[in-house]
Amino acid sequence: MTPAEKTLRSYDRLPYPGIEPTLAEGKGGSLPSQRWIQAVGLPGQGKPARVLVAGCGTGAEAFVLRRRLPKAEIVAVDFSPRSIEVARRIQRGAKIARPVVFDVADLTDPDLAAKVGKDFDLVTCHGVLSYIPDPGQALKSLAPCLRPQGALYLGVNGGSHPATRLRPWLDTLGLDVDAMQDERRLRELLGVWDALYDDDLRGLSSMSPSYLASDVCGPHFNNWELARWRSEAARSGWEIAGTWLLPLAIRLTMDGARHRPLFPRGIGELASVLDQARPAGFHRILLRKASAIGDGIRWTGLYTPRFREAAGTASVPVVLDSAVFNLGQDWMLTRRQANALRELVAAGAAPKGWAGRWGTGEAARRILWQWEAFGAVTRDGRDGAAK
Ligand SMILES: C[S@@+](CC[C@H](N)C(=O)[O-])C[C@H]1O[C@@H](n2cnc3c(N)ncnc32)[C@H](O)[C@@H]1O
Secondary structure, eight states: OOHHHHHHHHHHHSOSSOOOGGGGGOOOTTSOOHHHIIIIISTTOOSOSEEEEESOTTSHHHHHHHHHOTTSEEEEEESOHHHHHHHHHHHHHHTOSSOOEEEEOOTTOTTHHHHHOSOEEEEEEESOGGGOSOHHHHHHHHGGGEEEEEEEEEEEEOTTOHHHHHHHHHHHTTOOGGGTOOHHHHHHHHHHHHHHSOSSSOOGGGSOHHHHHHHTSOSOOOOOOHHHHHHHHHTTTEEEEEETTHHHHHHHHHGGGTTGGGTTOOHHHHHHHHHHHSOOSEEEEEEEEGGGOOSEEEEOSSSEEEEOOOTTOSEEEEEEEETTTTEEEEEEEEHHHHHHHHHHHHHSBOOTTHHHHHOOSHHHHHHHHHHHHHTSEEEEOSTTSOO
């Protein structure tokens, strides 16, 4: 049996995240905010009208998107027939006004776009590619499903995912991790693990059998650093537009201007080198076609600027606050830059000639670069953006 067949058998046996009718009401705690997906993944565009949920399991992710985007057409696919059957049953019970279209499809099928459709504005793929032996093929098959300006959201395991160390540790203690038998012994050992990792996360020992079958005992894992996911995605023409952790990581480097040696790396490379130094357990990544990311600058609206100018002074203190990232930061801008920022915020996209008003020196470019890493501005290649 191939690793992919083992994965299919495992999800058919224990569909993820479960079979309870209440899944239709979940809040989607592990999905990133829709505001971030919209602002960084689909800059200057309307709300997505067509969404594909790739690897939907029993529908939790699709039901969250259904509530977030009530007008969108949502198609959700999974290669596990049992998961799709359960998702349809949950949906019937929940009496959803505009139903999600649930279908069986394999993401590694080269003809995926012919089966699920093209021209989606957004594809979300949360907690799926980490369990596919050839995620590069899945990315290749997903590429023609999106329209050129669309966004692909990926939630994938990182280098410090617990399973990286947990599985060899369970093996050392004589447990056949792949088989997920003897649940009592497994939960006892996970209790020891939880005691050693006394953090805010819910203990592994109390997770559902579906979670353990997938995230601890699954037959195949890609627990990769961001750089590897990035290069895998680049083979299908994708580049990172932002990651959920990047604003926090760049913020940590900014005190004492420690971030300076990293300038002027692009966002994808910056996020990757920071992750290399401090690997995440789970990545939330927004990808766009590299060809759609240009030099134009757009204000994302994820931050609120507050200008604290005093009449007559040459410098203007500005505070950028974000409820989305729970981050705030003070900046000192020249009066000219403060005016240019006002213009950018009001227009949404930098108007023609804006770059000259903002300033083209290294210090001015560095501020924009930091803001891009923060998710305050994003790059866009379409009309209306400054060159
Ligand atoms: C951990 S679950 C995540 C489900 C859902 N995205 C969520 O976050 O609730 C992983 C899902 O990926 C599906 N999957 C794995 N390999 C797949 C493939 N090649 N094609 C389609 N679905 C696949 C599994 O059947 C499983 O339902």
